Structures are given as structure tokens and as C-alpha cells.
Amino acid sequence: MFEYYQNNILCVHSSWIIDAGIISKPNYKQMCSRGHLNKLTTGGNGRKALIQFDTMRSDIKNKVIELAGDPYAKVSTITFTDYIEDDQKAYDFYRNFTLDSGEALPEKNIKEYCLNASISNAINTIVNSKMAQRKALAGSKINVWDRIATVVSELPKHTYPHSLPANSRRLKDKVKQYLNEGYGVFVHKSFGSKNAEILHDEAKSFVLACWTNPVKRVANYNQLLKMYNTEAEEQGWKLLKSEQTLINFLTDPKIEPLWWANRFGELKFKEKFTMPFKTALPSMRDSLWYSDGTKVNLYYQDANGKMKTINVYEVMDAYSEVFLGYHISENEDYEAGYQAYKMAIQTSGHRPYQVSFDNGSGNKKLHNGGFFDKISHLAIKTQPYNGKSKTIESAFGRFQTQFLTQEWNWSGQNITATKVSSHPNMEFILANVEKLPTLTQLKALYVEKRTQWNQAVHPKTGQPRIEMYFESLNPDAPEVTPFQMVDFFWIERNLPITCTSSGIRMTEKKIDYDYVVYQENSRAIDQDWHLKCKFQ
Numbered sequence: 001m002f003e004y005y006q007n008n009i010l011c012v013h014s015s016w017i018i019d020a021g022i023i024s025k026p027n028y029k030q031m032c033s034r035g036h037l038n039k040l041t042t043g044g045n046g047r048k049a050l051i052q053f054d055t056m057r058s059d060i061k062n063k064v065i066e067l068a069g070d071p072y073a074k075v076s077t078i079t080f081t082d083y084i085e086d087d088q089k090a091y092d093f094y095r096n097f098t099l100d101s102g103e104a105l106p107e108k109n110i111k112e113y114c115l116n117a118s119i120s121n122a123i124n125t126i127v128n129s130k131m132a133q134r135k136a137l138a139g140s141k142i143n144v145w146d147r148i149a150t151v152v153s154e155l156p157k158h159t160y161p162h163s164l165p166a167n168s169r170r171l172k173d174k175v176k177q178y179l180n181e182g183y184g185v186f187v188h189k190s191f192g193s194k195n196a197e198i199l200h201d202e203a204k205s206f207v208l209a210c211w212t213n214p215v216k217r218v219a220n221y222n223q224l225l226k227m228y229n230t231e232a233e234e235q236g237w238k239l240l241k242s243e244q245t246l247i248n249f250l251t252d253p254k255i256e257p258l259w260w261a262n263r264f265g266e267l268k269f270k271e272k273f274t275m276p277f278k279t280a281l282p283s284m285r286d287s288l289w290y291s292d293g294t295k296v297n298l299y300y301q302d303a304n305g306k307m308k309t310i311n312v313y314e315v316m317d318a319y320s321e322v323f324l325g326y327h328i329s330e331n332e333d334y335e336a337g338y339q340a341y342k343m344a345i346q347t348s349g350h351r352p353y354q355v356s357f358d359n360g361s362g363n364k365k366l367h368n369g370g371f372f373d374k375i376s377h378l379a380i381k382t383q384p385y386n387g388k389s390k391t392i393e394s395a396f397g398r399f400q401t402q403f404l405t406q407e408w409n410w411s412g413q414n415i416t417a418t419k420v421s422s423h424p425n426m427e428f429i430l431a432n433v434e435k436l437p438t439l440t441q442l443k444a445l446y447v448e449k450r451t452q453w454n455q456a457v458h459p460k461t462g463q464p465r466i467e468m469y470f471e472s473l474n475p476d477a478p479e480v481t482p483f484q485m486v487d488f489f490w491i492e493r494n495l496p497i498t499c500t501s502s503g504i505r506m507t508e509k510k511i512d513y514d515y516v517v518y519q520e521n522s523r524a525i526d527q528d529w530h531l532k533c534k535f536q
Contacts, residue, residue, distance in 0.1 A: 001068055003050060005040050011050035012064060014039065022063045033461055033468055034283050042462035049462070080151045083122035084160070090117035093183040105187070108161075113186040115162040119155075120175045123148055145172050199249055203228070203237050211250060212262040221246055281318055281391065285469050286477035288318040289352040289376075290392035291340065293332035293360065297400050299409040299429060300442040307433050309411055312446065313337055313362075315344035316392045317352075320469040321458060323399075323450045324348055328443055334365040341375060342489050350477040351484075354378040375488050377476070402456075403449045409436055499533040 001016040014037075018025050031037045036057060043049035053061070094110045105113070127144060149168035163186070165171045177185050199207065210218050210227055218224045221243040228246065229239050240246070249255060261269035282288050293313040302308050313336035315325040325344030327336045337357075345351070355376045357363045363381075366372055372379035404410055412424040429436075437445060454466045461468060480488075497506045503516040517526045 002053070003048075005050050005052075009040065010053040011040060012053050012056075014043070014049040014051050017051065017060075017064070020067055022060060022067070029463070029471075033463060033472065039462055042457070080122065080126070080148075081155070081160075083125050084118050085121070087114060087117045087121060090114045090183050094187075097187065109187075112161055112163055113183070115160055116164055116186045117178070117183055119152060119160070119162055119164060120178045123152070123171075123175050124179060143168070145169075199245065200237070202235070203232070204249060206231055207246060207249060208255070208258060212259040214262050217263075283319065284474045285317055285319050285472040286348060286350050286352045286474045287354065289315055289324070289344065289355045290318055291315045291337060291355065291357045291363070292392045292396070293336060293362070294396055295411065296328065296442065296446055297404050297411045298407055298442055298445065299411050299424075299436055300439050301433060301436040302439065305434065307429070307436060310439070310442070311336070313340045314392065314396070314450075315340045316395060317348075317469055318391050319472065320465045321395050322454050322465045322469040326446075326450065328446065331362075332360060333362040334369075335362075337362050337366050338371070338489070341371075345375065345480055345485070345488070348480075350474070350479055352376045353474065353476050354380060356380045356382050358382050371488075399450075399453050403452055407445065407449075408432075499530065503530065504533075 001013050003011050003013065005011045014028065017023060018028055023031070028037070032039050037060075038052040038055045039049060040052055041047060041050045053064070056064070091110070091114050094105055094113045097105050099105065126148065145168040149166060149171045152162075152164055152171065153166040155162070165174055174185070207224065207228060210224060218227065224246055225240060225243045231237070232239050250259065257269070257273050260272060291314065293311055295309050296312045297309070299307050299309060310328055310330060311332050313327045313329070313332060314323055316323050324347045325340045325342065327339035327343070329336045341355075353376065355372050355378070357367070357372065357379075359381055367379060367381070408425075409429060410424050455464055457463060458465050458468055493506070497504060503514055505515075506513050517529045518524065519526045
């Protein structure tokens with residue numbers, strides 16, 4: 001009934017919780033969908049669904065303990081990470097360590113060195129205990145140091161950012177050196193050392209001006225050194241022998257923010273230096289809808305046989321990640337957003353509490369015209385040029401890589417993507433342009449793919465997205481009536497329409513529309529109506 005999962009996370013089998021009568025199956029599903037139970041794995045194909053024990057609500061946790069006793073005493077599986085314990089002496093040593101420059105160790109390095117010591121202590125315990133080897137290394141028959149090196153190298157870096165070697169022989173030597181010499185062995189001998197050559201204020205200004213110049217860019221530190229020494233000869237400054245002085249100056253935490261945006265762009269600057277705001281995602285449907293436009297990421301051939309791509313505007317429910325409404329068009333204009341939201345409300349049958357959108361030209365017209373305020377309680381613009389502020393961009397990325405990339409006419413992700421799999425096989429596509437789908441076929445294919453996305457399981461709950469959506473209920477998102485649909489989506493034309501002897505004609509977006517009035521229950525034109533209309 002109890003089991004450890006991944007990094008020593010104590011879990012309870014969900015089937016046992018239900019069978020023991022602690023909670024009912026419908027209540028279990030509801031609590032998982034609302035985040036009251038943290039389900040780490042889903043069941044099926046021999047697997048058991050696991051619920052994290054420590055995050056359970058106190059009343060449920062107490063019932064588990066009452067029926068099953070102390071769970072920690074009942075779990076027999078012990079992993080390598082169970083032997084990694086915090087070393088307070090190591091923390092005190094590195095916290096009080098002083099570099100040759102007179103500075104303290106950075107926080108990042110203190111954490112790294114403390115983990116090196118803790119992992120080395122765990123290794124020492126396992127090496128000196130046959131029983132520990134059997135439990136932590138799963139009874140492996142291979143050389144114990146080879147197995148330990150493999151386990152240490154596979155520790156997740158975001159949880160254990162250590163710097164121990166992956167090679168078994170080097171790891172063994174490093175641990176032995178640590179046990180003989182102490183905590184100081186993990187501090188690199190050249191760490192924090194400063195070049196004896198010092199830049200004065202005028203020289204610093206010159207270096208910074210050259211390094212931040214976005215037009216006449218300095219390619220590397222070697223070029224910067226040559227430029228500096230040329231200027232130094234003219235100004236009578238001391239010449240530099242090494243690039244290290246320039247590197248030390250430019251990589252100083254106080255200096256880096258002054259040039260980072262000029263060399264790498266505003267987005268990279270925000271990612272590195274600004275603190276992001278964390279958004280708590282909703283726990284029920286229709287609390288928040290995101291909308292955005294992007295490329296369909298599939299090639300098609302137009303009427304002239306030319307290879308093209310096209311845009312799509314999507315509206316997504318943030319709680320379930322269900323794509324509610326979309327519109328495919330050449331341009332991401334106000335009509336695309338209007339049609340996508342119309343489909344979204346028809347699919348949902350409810351008004352969203354909040355909608356979030358970027359400041360694109362189409363959204364700006366909808367927002368200024370009061371459309372977003374009309375269909376929702378709150379209308380919030382997301383920060384421009386910041387993909388992290390829009391959950392829909394993350395969902396789009398996964399939709400592209402999990403579903404659209406299955407098609408041979410996949411056009412790839414954006415140009416900043418670095419993975420080879422993020423780019424299309426242009427050689428194959430260009431050789432088969434005549435076999436590309438038409439626009440009509442492309443639209444049908446896109447509908448198929450977004451349907452697959454909606455029916456696929458949500459990564460956090462393990463429940464199909466569409467089921468999550470329709471099983472949820474939001475009391476603050478009222479149903480939409482037919483009269484409200486008229487109020488939301490009927491548009492009154494500002495320009496007058498003239499009735500002539502030929503009937504009623506109007507032009508919208510360079511397209512002519514002709515209308516005539518027929519007699520009731522007949523295909524004959526109502527001439528009397530047209531005469532009255534013409535002479536009024």
C-alpha cells in the first residue's frame with residue numbers, strides 16, 4: 001500500500017485508499033482534478049496510481065495512519081538518495097570560507113560544495129556496508145564503484161547540483177581525497193582569484209562601451225583585448241597581457257546587467273535578471289481563458305501550387321488546457337479573435353471569469369471596442385514579448401511537438417528552437433510540394449490534431465483534458481443565453497446599405513455580398529418589397 005517514488009517521495013496506492021473506504025471513487029477523482037490529492041503516477045498496464053503521502057489533507061492522512069500504521073516504518077525500498085543527508089559542518093565551513101580576493105563564496109557554490117560533501121558521505125557509508133550496497137544499489141552484481149558512479153551521474157541536477165566526477169576511478173580518488181583532506185578539496189584552487197592588473201574608471205567605461213555596442217559588435221574577448229591595448233597606447237594606460245582582466249570585469253555581477261540586453265536582447269535580460277511573477281493556475285474550468293495567435297506549423301499548397309503556411313488563433317481554458325475555439329486565417333486580426341471566441345463560448349456554454357490576451361493589433365481592436373469586457377468579468381493584457389506570461393504558449397509548444405510534428409509537412413517550431421527535431425525535413429518537403437495538402441485538407445487535419453490534444457491526458461492529473469473540463473463546474477462562470485450571444489456577437493454595420501432595383505448590395509473587406517427578398521414560401525422575388533424599399 002506504500003511505496004517510494006523517484007527521489008524518496010513517500011506515496012500511497014490510490015486503489016488502497018478507495019478499497020479501504022477512506023474516500024469514495026467519485027470523491028477521489030474530484031479531489032485529484034482540484035489538486036487536493038497530488039497524483040504522481042497513473043494506473044494501468046501493471047502500474048499503480050500513487051498519491052503523495054505528505055501532501056494529503058490532514059483528515060485523510062490521519063485515516064491512513066489509523067488503518068495502516070506508521071507508513072515510514074512499512075516501506076522497505078531504500079534508494080541511494082536515502083543516504084544523502086545534510087552536513088551542517090560542511091555548510092558552516094563553506095559559509096565561513098574566505099577566498100584569496102577577500103570575498104566569500106557565492107551561494108551557488110556553497111550549495112554545490114555542500115552537496116559534494118553530503119554525497120561523498122553517502123558513498124562512504126554504502127562502500128563500507130554490504131547491506132547498504134544491497135539496498136541502495138538494488139543488489140547490483142557489477143563493480144560497486146562503477147555502479148555508484150552511474151547512480152551519482154544520474155542524480156537530477158535541479159535537485160542535486162553537485163560537481164563530482166562521473167568516471168568511477170576519478171570519483172573514487174576524489175572521495176578518498178575528501179576523506180583524507182576534508183572539505184577544502186572541493187574548492188577549486190583558482191576560484192575567485194583576480195588578475196593583478198586593475199582597470200581604472202576611464203578604462204572601464206571604454207571596455208563597457210565597446211562590449212555593449214550593438215552595431216559594431218565585438219566578437220570575443222580576444223578582439224576586445226586588442227581594441228583595449230590599441231586605445232591604451234593612445235591614452236597612456238597600462239597594457240593588458242591577458243583577457244582575464246576583461247573577463248573578470250565584464251562578468252562581475254554588478255556589471256553584467258549593464259551590457260546583457262545589448263548583446264543578447266531584452267528577453268534574455270528578463271530571463272536572467274528580473275524576478276518572474278508566479279501565476280497560480282485555476283482549480284476549475286472557465287476561471288481563466290488564454291488566447292493567442294500563431295502559425296499552424298504545417299505546410300500546404302495554395303491554388304497556384306505554391307508552398308505556404310497559415311495562421312491560427314486559439315482560445316484555451318487554463319485549468320484543463322482544452323482548446324475551446326479557433327479560427328484559421330491569413331492574418332491575426334480582430335476577425336480571427338472574434339470568431340475564435342465565438343466558437344469557444346459555443347463550446348463552453350459559459351462566460352469565462354477572466355480572459356488574458358496580448359497587445360496584438362487584432363486584440364487591441366477587440367479590447368478597445370469593449371468586446372473582452374462584454375464576454376468576461378476581467379480582461380487582462382499579458383506582458384508583450386514575454387512568452388512566460390502566457391500559459392497558452394507552453395501548451396502550444398507541447399501541442400506542436402507532440403501532435404503536429406507527426407505529420408510529414410511539419411514546418412518546424414520558431415527559428416530560435418535549437419533541437420534538430422524542432423526543424424522540418426525541408427529536403428523531403430521541397431521534393432514533394434505537389435503532394436502537400438490543400439488549404440481545405442489542412443484545416444481538416446488541424447481539427448483532427450486539436451481533437452487529439454483535447455482527448456489526451458493532462459500531464460498533472462492523468463485525466464483526459466476534455467473530461468477534466470466538462471466534469472468541472474465554476475459557479476462564477478454563468479451560462480450564456482441566446483440573447484447574450486446576440487449581444488456578444490451581432491455586429492451592427494456603421495455604413496448604410498442601399499437597396500436598388502438589383503436588390504441589396506454591401507461590400508465588406510473588399511468582398512461583395514448580394515441579397516434579394518423572396519415571397520413567402522416561394523422562390524419568386526418579392527417585387528413589391530423591393531419597390532417599397534427603393535422609393536422610401
